[in-house]
Amino acid sequence: MDIKTASALRRLRLVSAPEAVSFLLLLLCSILKRTTDFNAVPVMGMVHGVLFVLYVVLWALAWYRAKWTLGRGALYAVLSVLPTGGFFAERMLRREAESEIIAARARQEGVVA
Secondary structure: OOHHHHHHHHHHHHHHHHHHHHHHHHHHHHHHHHHOOOOOHHHHHHHHHHHHHHHHHHHHHHHHHHOOOHHHHHHHHHHHHOOOHHHHHHHHHHHHHHHHHHHHHHHHOOOOO
16 A cells, blocks of 8 residues: 555544544534524534535545445445444544555565465
Protein backbone atom coordinates (compact mmCIF):
# COMPACT_ATOMS: atom_id res chain seq x y z
CA MET A 1 0.00 0.00 0.00
CA ASP A 2 1.43 3.35 -0.96
CA ILE A 3 1.34 6.44 1.22
CA LYS A 4 -1.55 8.07 -0.66
CA THR A 5 -3.75 5.01 -0.19
CA ALA A 6 -2.84 4.75 3.49
CA SER A 7 -3.60 8.45 3.95
CA ALA A 8 -6.97 8.13 2.22
CA LEU A 9 -7.97 5.21 4.44
CA ARG A 10 -6.76 7.02 7.55
CA ARG A 11 -8.76 10.15 6.75
CA LEU A 12 -11.90 8.09 6.14
CA ARG A 13 -11.34 6.22 9.39
CA LEU A 14 -10.87 9.45 11.33
CA VAL A 15 -14.13 10.97 10.08
CA SER A 16 -16.30 7.83 10.35
CA ALA A 17 -16.71 7.80 14.15
CA PRO A 18 -17.53 11.54 14.51
CA GLU A 19 -20.04 11.16 11.67
CA ALA A 20 -21.72 8.29 13.53
CA VAL A 21 -21.80 10.29 16.77
CA SER A 22 -23.34 13.28 15.00
CA PHE A 23 -25.99 11.01 13.47
CA LEU A 24 -26.93 9.63 16.90
CA LEU A 25 -27.01 13.13 18.37
CA LEU A 26 -29.23 14.31 15.51
CA LEU A 27 -31.64 11.45 16.22
CA LEU A 28 -31.64 12.36 19.91
CA CYS A 29 -32.27 16.03 19.11
CA SER A 30 -35.11 15.02 16.82
CA ILE A 31 -36.73 13.03 19.61
CA LEU A 32 -36.24 15.90 22.06
CA LYS A 33 -37.79 18.33 19.58
CA ARG A 34 -40.94 16.21 19.44
CA THR A 35 -41.19 15.61 23.19
CA THR A 36 -39.92 18.88 24.72
CA ASP A 37 -39.36 22.52 23.82
CA PHE A 38 -35.67 21.84 23.13
CA ASN A 39 -34.86 22.28 19.44
CA ALA A 40 -31.25 21.72 18.45
CA VAL A 41 -32.13 19.99 15.19
CA PRO A 42 -31.03 22.87 12.94
CA VAL A 43 -27.58 23.01 14.54
CA MET A 44 -27.06 19.24 14.75
CA GLY A 45 -28.50 18.84 11.27
CA MET A 46 -25.87 21.18 9.88
CA VAL A 47 -23.04 19.52 11.83
CA HIS A 48 -24.14 16.07 10.73
CA GLY A 49 -24.62 17.24 7.14
CA VAL A 50 -21.08 18.61 6.94
CA LEU A 51 -19.62 15.43 8.46
CA PHE A 52 -21.71 13.24 6.16
CA VAL A 53 -20.60 15.11 3.03
CA LEU A 54 -17.00 14.89 4.25
CA TYR A 55 -17.43 11.14 4.81
CA VAL A 56 -18.84 10.66 1.29
CA VAL A 57 -16.00 12.63 -0.30
CA LEU A 58 -13.36 10.73 1.68
CA TRP A 59 -15.14 7.43 0.95
CA ALA A 60 -14.97 8.11 -2.79
CA LEU A 61 -11.29 9.03 -2.53
CA ALA A 62 -10.52 5.91 -0.47
CA TRP A 63 -12.44 3.72 -2.95
CA TYR A 64 -10.43 5.17 -5.80
CA ARG A 65 -7.07 4.90 -4.02
CA ALA A 66 -7.56 1.46 -2.44
CA LYS A 67 -9.18 0.03 -5.57
CA TRP A 68 -11.94 -1.63 -3.56
CA THR A 69 -14.34 -4.01 -5.20
CA LEU A 70 -17.92 -2.89 -5.77
CA GLY A 71 -19.04 -4.88 -2.74
CA ARG A 72 -16.42 -3.38 -0.42
CA GLY A 73 -17.16 0.16 -1.59
CA ALA A 74 -20.91 -0.42 -1.23
CA LEU A 75 -20.40 -1.78 2.28
CA TYR A 76 -18.75 1.44 3.45
CA ALA A 77 -21.47 3.46 1.69
CA VAL A 78 -24.22 1.52 3.48
CA LEU A 79 -22.43 1.88 6.80
CA SER A 80 -22.50 5.66 6.38
CA VAL A 81 -26.31 5.76 6.41
CA LEU A 82 -26.80 3.48 9.42
CA PRO A 83 -26.94 5.20 12.82
CA THR A 84 -24.03 3.21 14.28
CA GLY A 85 -22.45 2.17 10.98
CA GLY A 86 -19.59 4.66 11.28
CA PHE A 87 -18.28 2.84 14.34
CA PHE A 88 -18.16 -0.44 12.41
CA ALA A 89 -16.54 1.29 9.43
CA GLU A 90 -13.85 2.78 11.68
CA ARG A 91 -13.07 -0.62 13.18
CA MET A 92 -12.94 -2.33 9.77
CA LEU A 93 -10.73 0.39 8.30
CA ARG A 94 -8.35 0.13 11.25
CA ARG A 95 -8.04 -3.64 10.77
CA GLU A 96 -7.54 -3.22 7.03
CA ALA A 97 -4.78 -0.65 7.56
CA GLU A 98 -3.06 -2.76 10.21
CA SER A 99 -3.06 -5.86 8.01
CA GLU A 100 -1.64 -3.84 5.12
CA ILE A 101 1.13 -2.48 7.35
CA ILE A 102 2.00 -5.99 8.52
CA ALA A 103 2.06 -7.26 4.93
CA ALA A 104 4.23 -4.33 3.81
CA ARG A 105 6.72 -4.96 6.64
CA ALA A 106 6.86 -8.65 5.76
CA ARG A 107 7.54 -7.79 2.11
CA GLN A 108 10.26 -5.39 3.20
CA GLU A 109 11.94 -8.06 5.26
CA GLY A 110 11.74 -10.51 2.39
CA VAL A 111 9.15 -12.76 4.00
CA VAL A 112 6.33 -13.80 1.71
CA ALA A 113 3.01 -12.80 3.25
